[in-house]
Amino acid sequence: MITILSKIPNDLWGASAYIFSKYAPLFYFGAKNTLIIALSGTIIGLIIGLGIGILRALPVYDYDSKLKHSVVKFIRFITSIYVEVFRGTPMMVQAVFIYNIFLPVFKNAKLFAGIVIVSINTGAYMAEIIRAGIQSLDKGQNEAARSIGMNNFQTMVFIILPQAIKNAFPAIGNEFVVNIKDTSVLNVIGVTELFFQSTTVAGIIYRFSDTFFVTALIYLFLTYSTTLILKYVEHKMNLGGYDGPQSQTTPLIKAHYVEKEKTL
Amino acid sequence: MIIQIDHLVKRFGQNEVLKDVSLGVNKGEVISIIGSSGSGKSTLLRCINLLESYQSGSIQFEGKNILSSIKEINSYRAQVGMIFQSFNLFSHLSVLENCVIGQMKVLKKSRADSERLALETLEKVGLAQFAKTSVMTLSGGQKQRVAIARTLCMEPKVLLFDEPTSALDPEMVGEVLNVIKSLALEHRTMIIVTHEMSFAKEVSDRVLFMDKGIILEDGTPDQLFNNPKEERTKEFLSRFRTQ
Ligand SMILES: Nc1ncnc2c1ncn2[C@@H]1O[C@H](COP(=O)(O)OP(=O)(O)O)[C@@H](O)[C@H]1O
Ligand SMILES: [Mg+2]
Numbered sequence A: 001m002i003t004i005l006s007k008i009p010n011d012l013w014g015a016s017a018y019i020f021s022k023y024a025p026l027f028y029f030g031a032k033n034t035l036i037i038a039l040s041g042t043i044i045g046l047i048i049g050l051g052i053g054i055l056r057a058l059p060v061y062d063y064d065s066k067l068k069h070s071v072v073k074f075i076r077f078i079t080s081i082y083v084e085v086f087r088g089t090p091m092m093v094q095a096v097f098i099y100n101i102f103l104p105v106f107k108n109a110k111l112f113a114g115i116v117i118v119s120i121n122t123g124a125y126m127a128e129i130i131r132a133g134i135q136s137l138d139k140g141q142n143e144a145a146r147s148i149g150m151n152n153f154q155t156m157v158f159i160i161l162p163q164a165i166k167n168a169f170p171a172i173g174n175e176f177v178v179n180i181k182d183t184s185v186l187n188v189i190g191v192t193e194l195f196f197q198s199t200t201v202a203g204i205i206y207r208f209s210d211t212f213f214v215t216a217l218i219y220l221f222l223t224y225s226t227t228l229i230l231k232y233v234e235h236k237m238n239l240g241g242y243d244g245p246q247s248q249t250t251p252l253i254k255a256h257y258v259e260k261e262k263t264l
Numbered sequence B: 001m002i003i004q005i006d007h008l009v010k011r012f013g014q015n016e017v018l019k020d021v022s023l024g025v026n027k028g029e030v031i032s033i034i035g036s037s038g039s040g041k042s043t044l045l046r047c048i049n050l051l052e053s054y055q056s057g058s059i060q061f062e063g064k065n066i067l068s069s070i071k072e073i074n075s076y077r078a079q080v081g082m083i084f085q086s087f088n089l090f091s092h093l094s095v096l097e098n099c100v101i102g103q104m105k106v107l108k109k110s111r112a113d114s115e116r117l118a119l120e121t122l123e124k125v126g127l128a129q130f131a132k133t134s135v136m137t138l139s140g141g142q143k144q145r146v147a148i149a150r151t152l153c154m155e156p157k158v159l160l161f162d163e164p165t166s167a168l169d170p171e172m173v174g175e176v177l178n179v180i181k182s183l184a185l186e187h188r189t190m191i192i193v194t195h196e197m198s199f200a201k202e203v204s205d206r207v208l209f210m211d212k213g214i215i216l217e218d219g220t221p222d223q224l225f226n227n228p229k230e231e232r233t234k235e236f237l238s239r240f241r242t243q
Helices: A002-007 A012-057 A066-088 A091-101 A110-135 A139-147 A152-189 A194-205 A208-238 B041-048 B070-079 B095-105 B111-124 B140-152 B170-185 B197-203 B221-226 B231-242
Strands: B003-012 B015-025 B030-034 B056-061 B080-083 B158-162 B189-193 B206-211 B214-219
Touching (some): A012 A066, A012 A194, A012 A208, A066 A110, A091 A110, A091 A152, A110 A152, A139 A152, A139 B070, A139 B080, A152 A194, B003 B041, B015 B041, B015 B056, B015 B214, B030 B041, B030 B197, B041 B080, B041 B158, B041 B189, B070 B080, B080 B140, B095 B111, B095 B140, B170 B197, B206 B221, B206 B231, B214 B221
Parallel strands (some): B030 B189, B030 B206, B080 B158, B158 B189
Antiparallel strands (some): B003 B015, B003 B056, B206 B214
16 A cells, blocks of 8 residues: 555646556546446437426317316426426436435345436426427427418427427537536445546545546546537538528529439 | 308407408419508417417318318418418528428328429429538528428418518519419419519409408409599508509
């Protein structure tokens, strides 16, 4: 023990490099779990958010039955409780609460527990992101879809959602980045993610600032590379059409740029 | 009568926008509606298409009250096509897909059949060469012609136009009006809200003047434009001529 401690350089960079090389497997294991939890939590959260967001944006019209009006009101009430509760309380508190309530289910599957907690938490944020995406669309899109006879479901699935999700993509991606950082609170229930592993390393060598400097760099690496990837995907997604303000006078493209028509 | 409207009343809160409107539309008839802004023209079209519901009165389509079966509202809407001032094209879809999606999802037609009719219809509005293009790249006049094609692809029995050229730059109005004229020649049933007076005069079998939520005057284009009975109609038309 003494021998290890005496080998650690005294300057920040030197110490960090030493700690990183010496404990790379521990950091790697933590970072891997962090990514697994953040990624699964974001994807499952998105699925939850889509469901809840759609439910919250369900339209009702004057000519719909009284029953339908009350059902929709009830759904909006229930879903808003979920959204407000999980957005209005710290994830650390949610983690302790959910983990202990479902202790018989989770037992020692802490990684699984972590994914469940992050998913439920993210779902609440995603629900609002999806709802905002839906509501930001021009109401003419909904009216045009209904005017050609689409029902609410078809309007939602084929017209509204594709556009809403595309508009919401930056916010959805941002949730992933936030989750990479926020999984650190799962340390409180002992999930072996990056923060937990860092505490372990720091505890072995009694060097907190040096260890957590390494930790910070790893988090930064994870979030920054994720951001770059998301930007790239976003850029690719926007190539399909020009979204900005445009003149109605001049067609932007000429007929000869158009792909040859498929012969039927 | 393909459409029979009786004593229609529509309120937005306290604001009575349609006051006891009655109107019969014959099959194959082209009706233009003129009137100043806020007189309830759009609201009338939107009630016919059930984008708005109404407080009292009734609308019958082919002899059947359109509100008698909520389940059939969607199939009713498909038969009454609506063309909007702001086009409302599905901006995530190509020109062709805009014309295909309703046929496939609502009419449950095959893709091949849907594409065939879509291309035929786009040909008719002069845009077949843009079939694979994103609608975002089109000019306003082109967008409105795609919107008309999209509606025509549903093979509706009635077409409702809500100021189809009002959002267009002047040089694009003609191309859209020409498409609508060609539809009038096919004796389609159409109700057109418009401020294009010479166009209304030319294509319509009947012209309605709406004022403050009622149909104040209803007659042939000749009667209405050359010999209006009501003071308000004269006033409205004179404002238009001097503009
Ligand atoms: N969704 C709405 N909510 C409240 N008031 C509306 C709504 N739509 C239209 N109105 C009101 O109804 C009246 C008639 O509008 P509209 O039918 O659009 O007239 P027009 O098409 O003849 O210009 C206007 O006073 C307008 O403010
Ligand atoms: Mg209007």
